[in-house]
Amino acid sequence: MAIRKITEYPEAVLAEAGKPITEFDEELENLCADMFETMYEAEGVGLAAQQIGLPLQLFVMDCEGIKLVAANPEIVSRTGEQSNPEGCLSLGKVPAVVVRAEKATLRAQDAKGEWFEREAGGYAARCFQHETDHCNGKLFIDHLPKMRREMVVKRFKKEKNWK
């Protein structure tokens, strides 16, 4: 296993829609192991392939007891609404309030290629939606009005310069 470098905004791969996963082999398992390790090291709860520079339909998450690999993810049902602060490892975890569905059902394939559906609410549902967005080249700031989006980017750049 290896810790990968996390891709940061505005690298182009973050805006790329992922290619579907078609091979469920050892290479994919190793990639997922790296993604988990990279996510834990960064103290995140989810990580998409785009965030380590690979435009793929793939993410891993470990959030509120839901630990899974999602290949070719899709949100098949959304109900209710929540407004909560959200951050992203690719934007230095600078938080901003994002409106999301309160409950979401994720449909995806696991690392072996088995299809599954998983429903979650609250924080884990936000994670489903945030990571599935990544797989489609979309960032959480894309859900924000222009002014707030610019504020997040500004703060992220500022904090980066401090390091």
Ligand SMILES: [Zn+2]
């Ligand atoms: Zn993110």
